[in-house]
Amino acid sequence: MDGRSAGAAIGPDRTSFRVLGPVEILRDGAVQGPTTAQSRCVLALLLLDLGRTVTAERLIAALWPAGPPASALNTVRVYVTRLRRLLAGDPTVTLATVGRGWRLDCDPDRVDLYRFRDLVSRARHDGPGKAALLEEALRLWRGPALADIAGDEWRESLRTGLEEERLAAQEDRIEQDIRTGAARDVIPEAAALVADHPVRERPAQLLMAALDASGRTGEALAVYRRTRRYLVDELGVEPGPGLQREHRRLLGRGQDAAPFDRPVPQQLPGDITGFTGRTEALARLEQTAGSPVAVVTGIPGSGKTTLAVHWAHRAAVAYPDGQLWADLRGFDPAGRAIDPGAVLGVFLDALGVPPAQVPAPTEARSALFRTLLAKRRMLIVLDNARDEDQVRPLLPGTNACRVLITARTVLTGLVARHGVQMISLDALDHGEARDLLAERIGAHRADSEPEAVARIIDRCARLPLALAVVAARAAGIPGAPLGALADELEAGAAPLDGFAFADDGMDLRAAFACSFRALSPAAARTFRLLGLHWGPDFTADAVAALLGEPLAAARRSLSELVHLGLVGEFRTGRYRLHDLLAAYAAELAAAEEEATARRDAVARLLDWLLRSADAAAAAITPFSVVTDDQIPGAAFASPEQRERSAAWFESERAVLLGAVDEAFRQRFDTYAWQLARSLEAYLRRQNAAAEREVMHRTAVRAAERAHSAEGLASAHLRLGIVQSNHGDKDEAREHLQAALEHFEAAGDRNGQADTCLVLCILDAGAGDFAATLAHAVRALDLYVRAGNTAGRVRALNNIGFCHAHLGDPARAREHCLAALDLAAGIGDTIGEANVLSSLGTIEAQFGEHARSVEYLRRAVALGAESGERNFTAAALTSLGETYAATGRTAEARDAWQRAVAILDELGRPNAAAVRARIAALVD
Known part of the structure; x- marks a missing residue:
């Protein structure tokens, strides 16, 4: 913040906020809301953590301290949406969704609390203008802070700290008035403070000084006696040293000492000029x-x-x-x-x-x-x-x-x-990191090269010491472009080379080495090998695989690394290494571990990831068409097992995607395409088309380099699936033809049949249902010869789908009902859901709306139970169409709204089309 008067920071047509009293949003000086105590509570939390993410869990805990209702998360989202409406129209204020939370960003000058704190901070460093600054700060208070928000327990805990700030500023201002000769004027105010805060000693000390300076020493001594009596009677303690010193001064001892000037220890180092962030x-x-x-x-x-x-x-x-x-x-x-x-x-x-x-x-x-x-x-x-x-x-x-x-x-x-x-x-956020650099090298210089600043921040990984080192170098050569410094940092042979400094207290390697030297041999080896992990985080199981040690040994080493601050446990059971510490660990691994030992460690980690991913993929899609040899018992995975497997994939998502790239980079080609195969099961459910495409292109290259026909068939098939649903249809057909050829050469009937069913998607999308039917019939023949019952379910369902579009409802029902019996017989929940959806669509097509609703409702229930969100949204959309066709608009709206909620979570563009259907409904 600059040296302007805080009160002049807000211009016309700009949004500002107040929490020092009722919580309010103002636009051009007029209060805009919020109108409910709950919305004000959400706003207050966002403002108190301005520029930081406030999680949904924290908001829920504040709003419902006794325990949240089942609808708590949706209710919080409604409050946030209302706040966004109030903030619309001012591009300098943003309320962003960040994961499972929200972050409010604006200039701190817009919030009365931060203007208050800035004025108080300046008053404590300024000379003659202290009292005026403090008076201006205190005028920002309009009553008790957070006066009208929900959540009494949370509000009171925060209000206590804020009230302490206000009292300290008021006491500072009274002291300044006494120093500048206005003691008589502050006596009523100081007396009111003593009455309101009888256990707080500083107001009594100030009142004694003001009375004495006004020639009323007897009354000042009486204040001491009353205060001491209260402290002894109520709390059982004597007055503190400050109050006692003032008493002794008034009694005539130490007459040469003025009030507030007694020497006391003041050992703090100098404050940091231009402190930013945190x-x-x-x-x-x-x-x-x-x-x-x-x-x-x-x-x-x-x-x-x-x-x-x-x-x-x-x-x-x-x-x-x-x-x-x-x-x-x-x-x-x-x-x-x-x-x-x-x-x-x-x-x-x-x-x-x-x-x-x-x-x-x-x-x-x-x-x-x-x-x-x-x-x-x-x-x-x-x-x-x-x-x-x-x-x-x-x-x-x-x-x-x-x-x-x-x-x-x-x-x-x-x-x-x-x-x-x-x-x-932790590391600074990007805005704080930029502020630190701008403060050290000058705001104008930072503003003139924003891209270079962003590159420097990225290279420093937002670590304050690294940023300080780079800022010191930049300040030493004020005319040099920041882009050249960013180039130098990025071109260094080792990531830490750019952060060397003559002073050990400012050298990153020296700082890291101090902690590393304190490690036991086992923890030191663990730290070195963690430099081989591509991140961004890891579990104790992954570390055990990397080490080739039992899980208990990995946990002991991790506990030591966490204790010494080299590794952070940011969530229960998940750990991470800061980027620059990871670079230091990699340096140590390269220097102290043999190349063979490093490669063996990476292979162990990749093997553990593949085995875990195979098991999780089989649990979440046990009867998938595009799946390879089943894990024994996977077909009978319980909903709890499926949920745990999906959660494991979500936790390891970035690690697994990185593993495909790392395996290819280090020429572990078989691991690369096999990991891509297993990860597909999860990413397809998440609608992660872009990630899937990149991953499977890498898998194709890995399989080509490994000369693996199996790998090429698998990678081409999955890349063809992505392209057929989300990309270039011609390219999709090329990949599917390549997959078919590799599967045929290997005599893999299941793989051929899987590919035929994907070709069905392409031809159905083009409206060629005769070709679609041919692919489905061929797939059925291949699945029958392979003895694959789950595959037969899919093929029969597709055949029924084709006959419906070719105008033959009897044959359509026949094939779909046969598929339904097979799916139920083997416990194939996902297959059963797909067939029910087809039956629902077929019945609606031929005017049997009651049966259509029955089938589609069962399909929705099974899709939700299986965690297949894409499918569930599609089934809900079809169900809404059937309801709408029979005039049941309320039920149609409900089904479509549920579909939109899922599609929005998945980021699917077709959510807009479903919204349009809702808007077009006429009650």
């Missing part, structure tokens, strides 16, 4: 002010120290007895962690303990430290901690003090014993 982490630190200890963790280079210093400067005003700081050097390049006893010696000295009175044992120093802090309100920052044992002696024994710890390790023991608040830092 909005969510700062908000969490401020919202957890009631927790006495907070720990900020994150990978090396994630900006833990920078965040701690910046937040500590913002929070220092709430701790009048001073701030203590220590760099514990837990992961120092020299390998020397600071002994906690030495740190305590420095702290005790800062607290005024003469050297001769500092005990030698660490335990005794810790006890004295806790005693001295028992009646103080101090902020203690412990940077770069190694483990719990180093930190525990440095913790005060009172909740009046606040401790902030930064650590690469996850201080699990500390969390368990002391109820510590954990805040984990």
Whole structure:
């Protein structure tokens, strides 16, 4: 933000937001809504996490703390849609869907909370204008924050933190008025604060100073007596050091000391000039002010120290007895962690303990430290901690003090014993990364080369330390184009070459090496081999395969890597490695692992992925036409097994797609085309046509290089399927003919029949039902000779479909009913659903609407049970047509709306056509 008055930031016809009072959207100064407490709650959460994704789960928890209804997710989507309508028309404000959540983006100047915080921050650094800035900040408050939103429990927890910010700013402004000679004017305001917040000592201290400066010292002393009596009677504690010092000053001791000028420890390093980003982490630190200890963790280079210093400067005003700081050097390049006893010696000295009175044992120093802090309100920052044992002696024994710890390790023991608040830092988002660069190299320079900035951010993988190193290099050569720097980073022989720095504290390899050296041999090997994983994330099972070790051993190594901050567990059971740490791991693997060992590790991982994908594919489509040898028992997969298999595919989707490319790159050609074959079953259900096409083109190249007739037949068939449904029909026919030739040469009747059924799709789409029938009849003959009952179901269904279009309903029904009996006999749910859909369409075509509805409703139910969303949407569309043809408009609308919901989730363009049918309905 710049130095403008925050109040002047909003121009005409621009959207702004208010949360410091009722939650409101304003356009050109006029309130636009939201009109319900629930919508205001959703808006408030989005604004408090401005620029960050707010998950659906978090919104649901805020709206329904006692437990959500079954319709909670859909209801939240309705609230978001309403907010989008209110925000329409201002292109500078966006409300984007991000996965299972939403992100609101706009200039922070548009939100009163961020304008308030900016003004307060500037006031704490400015000179003569402090009081005016604070007054302007306080005018933004229109009552209690978040005054009219739903979710009482959530609202109150957030309001407490925001109210603390307001009170601190008000106290700062009163103090400035006293300093500048307006003590008499602030007495009523200070007295009201004391009455409203009797356990808060700073208002009493301010009122005493204001009364004394106004010549009313007796009344000031009476304020002290009343405050002390209340604290002792109600809380059982004596006043803190700040209030006691003011009392002693008024009694005549220390007459040379002016109010607020008593020396206290001020050990914080200088604040970071132009600090940007980390909005969510700062908000969490401020919202957890009631927790006495907070720990900020994150990978090396994630900006833990920078965040701690910046937040500590913002929070220092709430701790009048001073701030203590220590760099514990837990992961120092020299390998020397600071002994906690030495740190305590420095702290005790800062607290005024003469050297001769500092005990030698660490335990005794810790006890004295806790005693001295028992009646103080101090902020203690412990940077770069190694483990719990180093930190525990440095913790005060009172909740009046606040401790902030930064650590690469996850201080699990500390969390368990002391109820510590954990805040984990990941890479910056793209906007924060750009802001950091722009702040360091100049906004004009960054704006002039946006493409180069984007490339630099990508190469730095949004890691703050990497961005700081590159910014320092760019700042050192102010006239050089950023594009040249981006070229240099991308051309480096190793990804980390561009981030070397003379100062070890700014060198990425040195930062990473400090953590790597602390690993056990088993965990170090695991980290190196993880450099061979193409990502973006992985499970313990995958790591076990990579290592060739039992699962228990992989979990032990992963636990150690997570503890030391080299690997993150971002979701239960799933882990990831930051891109630059992955590059470092790959460097170590290349240097310390034999080439044969590296190749064997990749082969083990590919083999595990293929076996797992084969089993999952058989579970979700056990009777698919385009499927190879069945896994024993796969035909009897339960709905729970199918659901787990689909979930596994979704979790491993990116890994599996990457595995096809990686297998081809490393010449594991058989794995490449076999993985593509297994992954097709899932991606087809997800309507992922583009990914399927790219994957199967790679599979064709891999099979060609491997001279595998089986692989070529499989890859050409699947590429033909994609093209027949979503692409070039002529190219589809070429691939299908190639597949047919390879299957015929191999004597594979099932493969030939599968290909014939796909040729049915092509000819039916062209309206040539005679050719379609010929393909279907040939497929049936091949399936019969192969003994493939599931294939016979599909072929008979297609034959029935053709006879219906050729005007022969009797033969159409005959073949479809025969297919239905076969499908039911072998438990082929998906085949049964397809036949029922065909029967429903046939009956509707010949005017038998009641039977059509019966068949189609059964088809919809079986499709939903099988998880076949594409099929279910198609069956619902047909069901809606039958309803509409008989004048049952309400039921038609319901069926089509259900179809649209599925098609929208799949991103299918034909959703628009179904919407048009809904719009055309006449009740």
